Amino acid sequence: MFETLKELDLVKQSRQGKVRDIYDLGEQLLLVTSDRLSAFDVVFPDPIPDKGRILNGIATSIFKATQHIIPNHFITDKVEEYPEEFHPFKEYLLGRSMLVRKTRVIPFECIVRGYISGSAWKEYAKTNTIGGMMITEEMQESQKFSKPLFTPSTKEEEGHDVNISYRDMLAHTDEWIAQFLKEKSIALYNFGHDMMLEHNIILADTKFEFGSLNGEIVLIDEALTPDSSRFWDVEDYEIGKSPRSYDKQFIRDYLIHSGWQSDTPAPSLPPDVIAQTREKYQQIYKIITKETV
Ligand SMILES: Nc1ncnc2c1ncn2[C@@H]1O[C@H](COP(=O)(O)OP(=O)(O)O)[C@@H](O)[C@H]1O
Ligand SMILES: [Mg+2]
Structure with missing residues (x-):
């Protein structure tokens, strides 16, 4: 058994995203999720153990649970069903x-916000707008919107x-496509929000990507x-x-307080920040998959 895919890369070239290694198999892709962590669009030198899994x-759980809302790109996560050249790397x-x-990626990040936070809060505090749209309601940080907002990038x-x-x-796109992306993104957000709330977690905001394939739009990434x-x-809300x-915000907050100026190479993260990030990711994993890593 091989420990890493480095040997395979010699035979089959991959493209590296910030977090995933992508093997192009023609009509299909093999997406391999690494333990790499990126924040503010910079990849950090230390992996977060188990993050990829x-x-x-x-x-995988979400793709299976949301097919009634929109079809997605998932085929299988059983290694024995992958093309044979990947089998030696099963472990x-x-x-x-x-x-x-494999789809043609629609070049928008479809962000849905149920609560005002992050860059949306910053923009609102400065100009009373979010994504350039006037917000007439008076809002405080972290407040819930009367209904979820679609704020693409x-x-x-x-x-x-x-x-x-x-x-x-x-x-930038056909009206029916924009309308479809908005509607499906909000439906997916609502699904996630209700599911997490049963476990006392608030899904404040989230991002989806979509691709087109044979005239159909599917959820990807x-x-x-x-x-x-x-x-x-x-309880903290x-x-x-x-x-x-429970997410990357923890790292973002640490980085902001550390005085890091987004310069590269990114700094090493202290072991306790790595351990706490891993723990937070594990908690969400346990709730959604009902399993432990
Ligand atoms: N089904 C798909 N078809 C085509 N491209 C995809 C599909 N699913 C994911 N991708 C693309 O693969 C990449 C995943 O790698 P990732 O490390 O997340 O990249 P990024 O650095 O852009 O976040 C993304 O660019 C995503 O748009
Ligand atoms: Mg990505």
């Missing part, structure tokens, strides 16, 4: 990979994604993971404050 497991791939349908190959308004989105979502503990978070 956690993200892959959560996404590494098991639990951290999935075979998916562009998906940039290089550098930071740019927040756009739904109106900007309409200018990952869904409702701590990399793509903000999770809060109901208080309007006017930024709640303790």
